[in-house]
Amino acid sequence: MLRRNPVPQLCILNGTAILPDRLLSDAVVVCRDDRITYVGTAQSRIPASAEIVDAKGGYITPGFVDIHIHGGGGADVMDGSADAVKTVCQSHARHGTTTMFPTTSTGTDDQIHAMLAACGEVRDTWNIESGSKIAGVHLYGPYFAEGKTGCHDESVCRAPEAAEYRRYFESGIVGIATCAAELPGAAAFYRHATKRGCLVTCGHSNSSWNEMETAFQNGMRHVDHFWCAMSNVSSVRKRLGVPMQGSMLEYVLSNPEMSTEVIADGMHLAPELLSFAWRMKRSERLCLVTDCNRALDMPPGKYRFGPEEDGSWFTSDGKVGWASPGSLASSVMGMDHMVRTMHKLGNVPLQDAVRMATLTPAERTGIDQQVGSLTAGKQADILVLSKTLKVKQVHISGERWAQSR
């Protein structure tokens, strides 16, 4: 049965709490209504009236925050209906994501407006049955550079026009905004998105160091899925000739203010790259993202990336999406898988892997006062994980998500 009202008091114990900088064994986490009220080890803090959750020697972590997510459970947020968006929120809640930024692909003006409206409706009518909460939309497509569109439909890819994107921002729901830095109009787009309080990012781009520097001056602070659909020294050389110039890669690694993200599914990037990204940017400037498409928890087969009606086709083999042989089309895995992969294959300490899936994306998008860590006063978004980091329970705003496994 779904519980429709928050439990007045909830106490999770007998587990190791994962804090941003350390593990806290034999932890006690207490919540009242939708807030965390205590995190520590004092057994004396367990209220007599609280409902007790036994973590059974596993882990207690904050709910995951995903800033780059297209779909799941058979639906893509670009399908443009509230039902589709809700299916995505529910499918990712099962994998521990409690806060998300549904992410546009390339699409027509009408398709993007339909997506923004659907996400607004689901956000405004949230209850526990809806699953993961929507913190904002990631306006990702359509402002990608030619030749760097990856699995997105290139025919609806374009340069940013103020008359068009101002209306997207007027929806009030855009929290993250991507544009390739070399496109005409990118500077004005970045300034507008910065003024609207967005995390401003450059992705699907072949931009040079100098273009990144200009973008940075206009507010750009993040690069989408590091190493994927972005420039490197030789791709910039092909575009701009000699002398060889720095690319997005060198720019991100050298600028401490820049953050980035990795698709840590073990299919997009080899373990040494996951480990390298963490050593270079540390967990304060590196996010884990799923970049998940609609094939999450679906059988292997052919699916559309982006809108159901005319998105580009890809094939899921159950491990990853393929646009064509040898060319990937985003992931088919939830955030729990990314955290396990980063920790085990990337050899990253558990508290760092979790920080990259919680507090860091929350900080970069300005929602860290509300979510992202087990801290008294924050929203009670809490996961119970097994010793092998499988999701056992999901609590969102103090309520138990009943479909958690």
Ligand SMILES: [Zn+2]
């Ligand atoms: Zn992408």
Ligand SMILES: [Zn+2]
């Ligand atoms: Zn993506």
